[in-house]
Amino acid sequence: MTFVADTSHKILLIGAGELGAAFLPHLASLPNTYITLGIRTISKYTHLAGLNTSLLNLDISGPSPALSETFAKFDIVISCTGFGQDAGSITKLANEILEAGRLRKVAEREKLWFFPWQWGVDYDITGDGEGLMPLFGEQVEVRNLLRSKAEESNVKWTIVSTGIFMSFLFQQFWGVVDAQSESTVLRESITVRALRDWEHSVTVTDVNDIGKVLARIVVGDVESEDRVVYIAGDTVSYSELAEIIARVTGKEVQREEWTIPHLKEDLAKDPDNMIKKYRVVFAGDGVSWDKKLTVNHQLSIPVIDVETYARKHLGT
Ligand SMILES: NC(=O)c1ccc[n+]([C@@H]2O[C@H](COP(=O)([O-])OP(=O)(O)OC[C@H]3O[C@@H](n4cnc5c(N)ncnc54)[C@H](OP(=O)(O)O)[C@@H]3O)[C@@H](O)[C@H]2O)c1
Structure with missing residues (x-):
């Protein structure tokens, strides 16, 4: 078309x-x-x-x-x-x-x-x-x-x-970026939790950017018929995420690793908890991809990355 x-x-x-x-x-x-x-x-x-x-x-x-x-x-x-x-x-x-x-x-x-x-x-x-x-x-x-x-x-x-929506990554209930953790000492620190391990990664995209890229797909700027295409505002490992949060907030970052056995054990105690189910799935594969494979990269469409988003929403 x-x-x-x-x-x-x-x-x-x-x-x-x-x-x-x-x-x-x-x-x-x-x-x-x-x-x-x-x-x-x-x-x-x-x-x-x-x-x-x-x-x-x-x-x-x-x-x-x-x-x-x-x-x-x-x-x-x-x-x-x-x-x-x-x-x-x-x-x-x-x-x-x-x-x-x-x-x-x-x-x-x-x-x-x-x-x-x-x-x-x-x-x-x-x-x-x-x-x-x-x-x-x-x-x-x-x-x-x-x-x-x-x-x-x-x-x-x-x-x-699209990966998860950028805003979702920073939601308190998701537990990955935890600005209100019990371990926070006088709010001088912030906790970042890795799902699986620090090398595991996640792809995130801001909803406005999804709309921007979608419009280019709809006008036919990229081959998309009968296929799965990818967008990424950013793809970050949890280690990179922790570094970004430290840089942006200027706070000490407490790192906590939620391994797959830990996440499964936590879910077993509360088996109907949807967020806990999500966390187990997000500790698995299929939740991140190389930014170079995306439509936004292919068409050089500027999108918001994790650091820019964090600076806007968590920055001092
Ligand atoms: N990909 C991700 O990262 C990710 C991760 C976690 C969660 N999510 C979920 O994704 C959602 C955002 O996606 P979204 O914008 O598609 O959902 P949304 O914000 O929940 O909006 C759904 C829209 O569809 C309408 N709708 C619902 N049922 C309908 C029906 N039977 N017939 C016609 N319209 C209907 C709703 O209308 P009414 O106003 O009448 O209800 C509303 O306008 C969030 O709710 C979030 O929970 C996504």
């Missing part, structure tokens, strides 16, 4: 939470592009309507035939409906997209381009995290469904792996 002057492009952006709201300005500024924000509570999002952005009442938990008919009216469908979906909901959406592609084929229209909610880690590698994360396992099933059925269904797809 190329963005030619006399062709208009209709994008359905489903959801306008953390990601959807961050994507909107980047997508809305593309030439000849009309955005429909599909949301279930219009009154909450009226402030997002604009010159080329309209709101549509849409609940993706609704009946599949009606949703497929709606999706078929758009050239591109981008899912930003959040991570904590009910079991089966991302598969339901993928199947509805495939049906929408088939409807477009009957109407002799070009392929429907789908960006599923896979704005995270490399699910092909993490799998379901040894059974801890059924949702991650379902992400792999969605990938395999698209790999096997998209072509014959008149659908093309792009999965954008």
